[in-house]
Amino acid sequence: xxIRCPACVNTLMTALRDEEISLEIDYCKKCKGLWFDYxxxxxxxxxxKFKKVFLPEVVSxxxxxxxxxxxxxxxxxxxxxxxxxxxxxxxxxxxxxDQCHGIFLDDGEINLIVAAYRKGKAGSDQVMQDELRAGFxxxxxxxxxxxxxxxxxxxxxxxxxxxxxxxx
Numbered sequence: 001x002x003i004r005c006p007a008c009v010n011t012l013m014t015a016l017r018d019e020e021i022s023l024e025i026d027y028c029k030k031c032k033g034l035w036f037d038y039x040x041x042x043x044x045x046x047x048x049k050f051k052k053v054f055l056p057e058v059v060s061x062x063x064x065x066x067x068x069x070x071x072x073x074x075x076x077x078x079x080x081x082x083x084x085x086x087x088x089x090x091x092x093x094x095x096x097x098d099q100c101h102g103i104f105l106d107d108g109e110i111n112l113i114v115a116a117y118r119k120g121k122a123g124s125d126q127v128m129q130d131e132l133r134a135g136f137x138x139x140x141x142x143x144x145x146x147x148x149x150x151x152x153x154x155x156x157x158x159x160x161x162x163x164x165x166x167x168x
Contacts (some may be wrong), residue, residue, distance in 0.1 A: 003078035032107035045135025089123035090116035
């Protein structure tokens with residue numbers, strides 16, 4: 001069943017399919033926004049078909065002149081019909097449903113988030129960090145650096161906690 005775009009309201013989104021990995025995402029032809037149901041971002045990042053379309057090799061954060069004009073209107077989850085919460089990751093604000101955990105990304109936002117992730121820039125939003133890590137697991141050469149960073153952070157925190165005894 002087609003869902004309505006959170007940004008365009010009255011526009012029905014088109015279901016795009018990658019049969020190879022059994023994934024269907026929703027795409028708005030008008031604003032070029034993407035709706036991901038729970039855990040679909042991680043599957044999306046494993047899709048060769050979708051990467052070719054939505055994640056071109058060259059990403060320019062400054063060339064946003066062709067991007068859709070983003071509304072300041074409150075957005076609603078197309079599944080639950082509740083207000084979407086705004087989350088920020090790597091300087092990119094995206095819409096998140098606290099109820100069904102769906103994610104809406106405006107035109108170009110997936111590109112900016114992935115580019116930042118690949119450059120090793122840690123974002124602040126845990127939801128998106130988890131999706132990116134899971135999506136870029138094993139088959140991605142950039143995943144290795146994330147694993148080393150996680151291990152390094154663990155040891156850094158462990159050493160710091162040993163130097164500062166916990167107060168009782």
